[in-house]
Amino acid sequence: MEPRIDILTIRAEDVAAATRYYVDRLGWRPILAVPGEVTFIQLGHAQALSVYAAAGFDADAGGPLASPFTLGHIVESEEQVARAVDEMVGGGGTLLKPPQRAAWGGYHAFVIDPVGCCWEIAHNPGWRVASDGTVSLQSVEG
């Protein structure tokens, strides 16, 4: 498994307030926004910050997490999701949500590291990174 965070997702009680702050005030580029639900924002090269409404965040992970954020690792196929999960669990991680179809249309799993930090391993067919590091994201329906 490569040492790589593609998406940092933070749990937000108020997505609109967070979006105003990062996009309108700091001037960071929104990649995709679903009002009241989620805003994806470009971070540096090939990375995204996701501000995710609390209800959606909790439902996606399958329940409240000890920490209000997840580290997202994106891979190219469902098989690679399973492989990364095997490696993390074999290394001492705790499986929270086994590999499965995601409500947002992709395929994912959640594993907790020994510190309590939650990783999402995902195959997201809508995730694209241009050669200059610009991320684009299309909604995929489940």
Added chain:
Amino acid sequence: MEPRIDILTIRAEDVAAATRYYVDRLGWRPILAVPGEVTFIQLGHAQALSVYAAAGFDADAGGPLASPFTLGHIVESEEQVARAVDEMVGGGGTLLKPPQRAAWGGYHAFVIDPVGCCWEIAHNPGWRVASDGTVSLQSVEG
């Protein structure tokens, strides 16, 4: 302020367990390790994961945070720390720790975003990024 996370710091009750997991089991490259205190691990291009012992993490931020992680944004000078903090606070962020000398030898400040997520803005003279994205980090004494 550029949209960039250079260091993701997670608060760890057991740094040794986290280090074994990420370095020994997943095979990720340690950049700098101070046993029982902190381990920095290379993440993708030009980025680091920092597993920071709870006591040090809390002391560094000046007190317990609502979220057990910080997003680190590294800049080139003390003046740039002040400028980024001004921008964040002007945009609606909450100043937690004003710009000041850090115990680890650099210069830093902490600002909370509207969601409750904590950013550390730091000038770290020991932080180096090679052209291939490899991070190195030297201890700097305060």
